[in-house]
Amino acid sequence: MKAIHFDRLGGPEVMYPAEAPRPELKPSTVLVRNRAIAVNFADTFFTRGEYIVRPVFPDTPGMEAAGVVEAVAPDVADFKPGMRVAYIGMGAYAEFTLIRRSRVIPLPDFMDFEQGAALPIAMLTAWHMLRTLHAVRAGETVLVHSAAGAVGIAAVRIAKAYGARVIGTVSSADKADFARRHGADETIDYATQDFAAETMRLTDNRGVDLILDAVGAPTFAAGLRCLAPFGHSILYGRAGGAPGPIDPMRLFERSLTVSGFVLPQIYNNREVMRRGLDDCFRLIREGKLTVPIGGRFPLAEAAAAHRYLLERRSVGKLMLTP
Ligand SMILES: NC(=O)c1ccc[n+]([C@@H]2O[C@H](COP(=O)([O-])OP(=O)(O)OC[C@H]3O[C@@H](n4cnc5c(N)ncnc54)[C@H](OP(=O)(O)O)[C@@H]3O)[C@@H](O)[C@H]2O)c1
The missing domain is CATH 3.40.50.720 (NAD(P)-binding Rossmann-like Domain)
Structure with missing residues (x-):
């Protein structure tokens, strides 16, 4: 599969497109085929080694995306292949990402993949x-x-x-x-x-x-x-x-x-997490909450998206398209 890799710490210049093996299912995980990948400011901290999660080289940036469930581990009962989902989890700058089941959110029909990718973070x-x-x-x-x-x-x-x-x-x-x-x-x-x-x-x-x-x-x-x-x-x-x-x-x-x-810390509290999701879905359904998409880049051009963000040129959310 296509993925963005980096194998040294630094700014946008350390990222490059690579061919990587598709991740293999582990217990309690979901494999997602990404359709819209969000760029977060924190991704620029991650490549510099300044985020709370440290990279393990070669690593893949990205922590928020939406797509379609490709496969689920045998112990995962509530997600099925073909379901539309969003998630928070590392390694999103790729065609496929393996995510812990607890970090995957079913996407309602009234949300497209880009709005889905802007939801979890x-x-x-x-x-x-x-x-x-x-x-x-x-x-x-x-x-x-x-x-x-x-x-x-x-x-x-x-x-x-x-x-x-x-x-x-x-x-x-x-x-x-x-x-x-x-x-x-x-x-x-x-x-x-x-x-x-x-x-x-x-x-x-x-x-x-x-x-x-x-x-x-x-x-x-x-x-x-x-x-x-x-x-x-x-x-x-x-x-x-x-x-x-x-x-x-x-x-x-x-x-x-x-x-x-x-x-x-919110993701570790099911009750508080549920409250936030229910109310965001209500606001989205009522047309009161959208995050405008300020720019779209092909996945291979992730470095250009980071430069755009760091140069303070972006508005709304930047998306990478796999
Ligand atoms: N605590 C959390 O859990 C959490 C979760 C998500 C995001 N965040 C933080 O929230 C902020 C927004 O994240 P985002 O992904 O939505 O990014 P973003 O707001 O789309 O982009 C960052 C913005 O920061 C402003 N900025 C101020 N000083 C800057 C500088 N020296 N260099 C670059 N930008 C500067 C810029 O707006 P202006 O040009 O208008 O100043 C820029 O557009 C980030 O700081 C991120 O780390 C925290």
């Missing part, structure tokens, strides 16, 4: 921050950093569906248009403006109730300046570098909360 990350770590509701204002990105735009859609006012930060005018077209009430170009001062201006000096931050060093500490009393800031990534320590006294002064979020 992008949509569920946004949903669980807004609804599990926080309980976003009408009347709240949410500041979503990198709002034109995949998780960012999913968060904009979900926060809007729950009646919140959404301010999105972006690094260009095109991204501002994109975020507004997909639901953001206001946008701030944080490359050229002091986003915290601008947020205070937009909220009549009240500040926001919730900040979703995967940019990190350039935004996390500054964000505390524009949180309303009892405001909550969630750190879930570090595209701009890891943030430095913060002084707890800054939280004490206005009853602020900071928290962190990482998705794999």
Whole structure:
């Protein structure tokens, strides 16, 4: 089968198309023929050896895709060949991927493969921050950093569906248009403006109730300046570098909360996982949640897709087509 390999750590240049044996079934696994493979920012950390899972060479990047079940291990009763599924799991940049049964999600008829591939990480990350770590509701204002990105735009859609006012930060005018077209009430170009001062201006000096931050060093500490009393800031990534320590006294002064979020822990909790999936499916069915596809690349051009993401040119979700 065709797959993307890398056998040294580095940026997009270390990835190359390769011929690889089709994975063999192991107990409690499902073999999926990938139809749409999502590119995640974390894939760029993985090739550099900076992700929580370390590569074993030669390794294959990718952690989110959708496709059709090709075969199942004898101890797997609830999936059958031919079923449409999405999954979270390593090795997605390939024609076939072997996935633990517990990481496979049946795909409803109303979702195409690309939306399916954007569900297990992008949509569920946004949903669980807004609804599990926080309980976003009408009347709240949410500041979503990198709002034109995949998780960012999913968060904009979900926060809007729950009646919140959404301010999105972006690094260009095109991204501002994109975020507004997909639901953001206001946008701030944080490359050229002091986003915290601008947020205070937009909220009549009240500040926001919730900040979703995967940019990190350039935004996390500054964000505390524009949180309303009892405001909550969630750190879930570090595209701009890891943030430095913060002084707890800054939280004490206005009853602020900071928290962190990482998705794999949700997958280990069946009840919480089920709640997120059921509500995302409802929002998708009602036309309130989609992740726009901002670019499609053939699987063999995975390196070009990574460059596009790292150069901050992408909006929405990038897809690889096997
Ligand atoms: N904790 C979790 O479980 C979890 C799960 C999924 C994703 N994440 C994190 O969430 C973030 C978004 O992931 P995604 O896959 O949806 O990617 P994405 O948002 O589509 O792309 C990353 C965005 O980060 C922004 N950015 C800011 N500083 C950057 C820099 N120095 N270099 C490159 N980009 C920069 C860019 O938007 P602007 O140009 O508008 O600034 C870029 O579009 C990532 O940081 C990812 O690691 C975390």
